[in-house]
Amino acid sequence: MLISSCSDPATVGIELAPGNNQIGVVFEEFELPATVVLLDSFNTTNQSVLIVGEDEDDFFGKTSATGYSRLSISSAAKRPTELALLDSIFFDLNISNIDGEDLGQPKYFSIHKLTEPILDTLYYNFDELSYEQTPFSSGEIVFGEETDTLASFEVEEEFAEEIFSKMKSGLEFNDLFTFREYFPGIAVKGREGDNSSIGIGVGSTTGLNVYYHYEGDTVATLYSISTASSRSFNGLISDRSGTPLDIVTEKQKAYDIGSKVGMKSMLGLVIKLDTSPFDAFLDTLSGITFNQVALEIGDIDGQPETIKPPGGLIMYFTDASNEILESSTGAQLAVQADGQAQVYTDENGIEVPSTNVPTALIYDSDDKTYKQFITSHVNALFREKLIRKDWLLYGNSPSTNGDDFKKSLSQFVVDKNKIKVKVIYSRSR
Structure with a gap:
């Protein structure tokens, strides 16, 4: 002392x-002498925000955070008919905060379709789910001094045609259960090297917005598929090799790292x-x-x-x-x-x-x-x-x-x- x-x-x-x-x-x-402790895995289910990003530094190493969420539809919502013409489909992200370096440079984010469902169980910070490697929507954002924003990314043309076709006449949109069998949910990811992360609000403003019209319409109609009332969680991968935290391997153990x-x-x-x-x-x-x-x-x-x-x-x-x-x-x-x-x-x-x-x-x-x-x-x-x-x-x-x-x-x-x-x-x- x-x-x-x-x-x-x-x-x-x-x-x-x-x-x-x-x-x-x-x-x-x-x-007061100090050490570090890696806590046991903790529950990240339904935290109301998706944490997404990639960062790397000499002390903490490489960290990758992925946000997972179901999507939700309303069975009462009016679906487009066979005569409907697709205008565009965007995936909107309600970004509540941004954390990182060089925010004046473009930061890339991608949205992937899950290939396995999110279950009615608790998920922890080191859990992960499988998803399609090719995103159905992606884009870059330059934040600058903005700390919150609503970002809209166009979806891939092939995906847009597929989901709009099913929306018009497929059984997949009959109710929420059949929809989630077809579309288990999303994984939102950042880009390695961007050294930034965002918090995405889960709710009615984050999700797919489908715009369509009929012959003679002057205003497009909107059909929303959002993350409102949807189960979500955040998963994290940490690579601490070559850092002072390299020796921190056991949870609930105090480490003197220098x-x-x-x-x-x-x-x-x-x-x-x-x-x-x-x-x-x-x-x-x-x-x-x-x-x-x-x-x-x-x-x-x-x-x-x-x-x-x-x-x-x-x-x-x-x-x-x-x-x-x-x-x-x-x-x-x-x-x-x-x-x-x-x-x-x-x-x-x-x-x-x-x-x-x-x-x-x-x-x-x-x-x-x-x-x-x-x-x-x-x-x-x-x-x-x-x-x-x-x-x-x-x-x-x-x-x-x-x-x-x-x-x-x-x-x-x-x-x-x-x-x-x-x-x-x-x-x-």
Whole structure:
């Protein structure tokens, strides 16, 4: 444990009692040792967003994310008749966010027809399905400063003729079940070397739009086949060979990979902090009051502004199992918000960790650091209200709807010596 200290750098000159007792204000800081943990595969089913893209760097290696989804039709929708004339078919992607390098350069995405169905089961981040190698629709997008957009790609002519023919007279469009036997779903992919990923909103604005007309019409009619109310999931392939993460092969095992640690969403790579230095620090103290305790991480290694780190890092409790610990009621245990109760008394009269208001380290994009006050938590450790636990830093925020860690390829790398606890406390003398 590395500890630096300013011995009584400031003294508040308040006369407390005869004899001129004074309050000494002390600042200390120390590092928390860090390792990385590859979490067990987690459920990515129906996350409301398809994560699609390819990226590569020296730390995380090659990462490929593919979004899979069923398509949906309405049996009540009016189908074109044999007299209908096809105008065009587009596949629309409702892109909610973009993450990557050189966004002013064209990024290519392709949509493939699945060759096996998406089942009514749970799918995990390392699951994948087979699909036709030749896409039925594809295109390039130049994003620039745009972070969200609606992209429309034309479909291949042969595919357009086939699906329009079946739409007019085939049994495949009689109902949703026969349609999905014919068309099990889609796989959306990026292009290797583009070093970018997108989030695609699943819903009525992502899917096939078929435009047709009849003789004499002045306006085309639209028939939609969308991803609304459709089962979806995200799959990821990671090749970490030749990187510091090459040795990270077993899940739920802590690895010391050298002078740096990193986190990558959807891959499930998290940072574990060894909090044992708190024991050595707190054992030296008595008769003190904590004014302020903060955990700071960073500045993180330089990366383009368009490659975003997670916005928040929840500090979940863990132990040698390297799993997120839970309460007896199944609630996940984490550091609670500063100024809030860290423990409560249960129905058996036993003090147990609170779970109502978890906090998170918040990313400051100006100085590229994560920060959060943990004064109340450390005070609970000092007063022996809490049993110290190590922490798993997880890329999400308690205020977020859903789990952002499963909805992007956000990442960051940081030197281990930039993970510090900073403490200001007062003592009487």
